[in-house]
Amino acid sequence: MSFSFNFDVQSQGEECPKSDIQKKEEEAKPDNTAKTETICVLKTKQALEHKPPVDSESLFENSVTETLTVGSLPPLHYLNECVFERTAGEREDDEQILSWTKDRNTDLISGVYEGGLKIWECTYDLLEHMDDEGETFLGKSVLDLGCGAGLLGILAFRRGARRIDFQDYNSTVIEQLTVPNVLLNCEEDSDEEGKNGNPSPKKRTLDETQPLSITRCNFFSGDWSSFLSLILSKEPVHKYDIIFTSETIYNTEYYPSLHNVFQKLLADDGIVYLASKSHYFGVGGGLHLFQTFVEQKDVFQMKCLKDIEQGLKRHVVSLKFKKTKSET
Numbered sequence: 602m603s604f605s606f607n608f609d610v611q612s613q614g615e616e617c618p619k620s621d622i623q624k625k626e627e628e629a630k631p632d633n634t635a636k637t638e639t640i641c642v643l644k645t646k647q648a649l650e651h652k653p654p655v656d657s658e659s660l661f662e663n664s665v666t667e668t669l670t671v672g673s674l675p676p677l678h679y680l681n682e683c684v685f686e687r688t689a690g691e692r693e694d695d696e697q698i699l700s701w702t703k704d705r706n707t708d709l710i711s712g713v714y715e716g717g718l719k720i721w722e723c724t725y726d727l728l729e730h731m732d733d734e735g736e737t738f739l740g741k742s743v744l745d746l747g748c749g750a751g752l753l754g755i756l757a758f759r760r761g762a763r764r765i766d767f768q769d770y771n772s773t774v775i776e777q778l779t780v781p782n783v784l785l786n787c788e789e790d791s792d793e794e795g796k797n798g799n800p801s802p803k804k805r806t807l808d809e810t811q812p813l814s815i816t817r818c819n820f821f822s823g824d825w826s827s828f829l830s831l832i833l834s835k836e837p838v839h840k841y842d843i844i845f846t847s848e849t850i851y852n853t854e855y856y857p858s859l860h861n862v863f864q865k866l867l868a869d870d871g872i873v874y875l876a877s878k879s880h881y882f883g884v885g886g887g888l889h890l891f892q893t894f895v896e897q898k899d900v901f902q903m904k905c906l907k908d909i910e911q912g913l914k915r916h917v918v919s920l921k922f923k924k925t926k927s928e929t
């Protein structure tokens with residue numbers, strides 16, 4: 602598996618798949634010059650809620666399923682990303698990101714495709730950290746923010762979380778990758794049975810009252826501001842006990858909307874687990890810039906949980922609401 606990444610910050614005059622809002626703006630512009638500017642400036646995508654399809658068979662056509670095992674965590678199943686290279690033309694892809702990323706061999710096109718079709722390195726770091734920490738997730742409400750393949754949310758799902766919401770910028774990622782991956786994890790693995798049919802220690806960590814049913818999961822696409830408005834529009838407003846977010850702080854432009862999601866949607870005693878590289882070459886963001894941003898906002902206490910020194914430096918951190926004086 603390759604961990605290299607190619608950022609493609611949109612250059613002038615190139616044609617690329619566009620978000621609905623970008624398309625609308627272009628229609629209103631009379632000439633091509635304005636069109637190019639619009640593509641470069643706007644990075645918004647209207648939030649949508651996605652329901653899993655009734656007939657999901659076509660999602661798995663010509664696919665190869667992989668299984669990831671980390672320590673004592675339940676095995677996590679997912680589609681090998683090479684399926685999109687072979688079947689891009691046959692899949693639903695209004696955003697055209699499957700064919701675009703295949704042809705351009707790019708990991709990220711800022712504001713168009715935010716990288717969700719591959720599993721990024723820090724997801725593995727965060728899974729390892731969750732294994733070390735032994736979080737059970739029982740009865741918790743979890744958000745996998747910028748989920749891509751959704752392995753962090755799927756871990757919470759397999760471990761008995763009460764509600765798991767998945768959000769990705771791209772609707773194609775949600776429909777073609779996240780939803781199929783959750784479906785692949787809806788059956789218990791036979792190797793979780795212990796000897797004589799008794800539950801193994803692994804299986805006992807699952808909440809027996811929570812069936813592995815996709816009805817516990819919700820799926821959203823769209824940019825973070827729009828996603829936040831959508832969640833806040835539902836009464837009663839839902840707050841999350843745990844927010845996972847891996848490799849989502851590469852672009853400093855998105856820090857205000859990301860921070861706003863944390864601030865508005867995290868439960869008072871909730872926790873954000875964030876995993877990131879120290880620095881993202883090519884786009885400029887990274888953990889230290891985000892930490893400065895968080896300190897300036899003065900809402901969250903950020904704590905380092907794990908540093909990984911091999912290869913590009915990576916980190917796992919947590920964010921919790923700062924306590925007011927009366928609470929301490």
Ligand SMILES: C[S@@+](CC[C@H](N)C(=O)[O-])C[C@H]1O[C@@H](n2cnc3c(N)ncnc32)[C@H](O)[C@@H]1O
Nearest residue numbers: 715716717720721724747749769770824825847
């Ligand atoms: C590099 S991918 C990481 C995917 C996954 N978390 C992983 O670690 O494999 C970054 C993710 O952040 C999300 N993202 C980035 N910027 C966003 C924005 N402004 N609004 C909404 N989502 C965004 C995208 O959905 C994308 O999947």
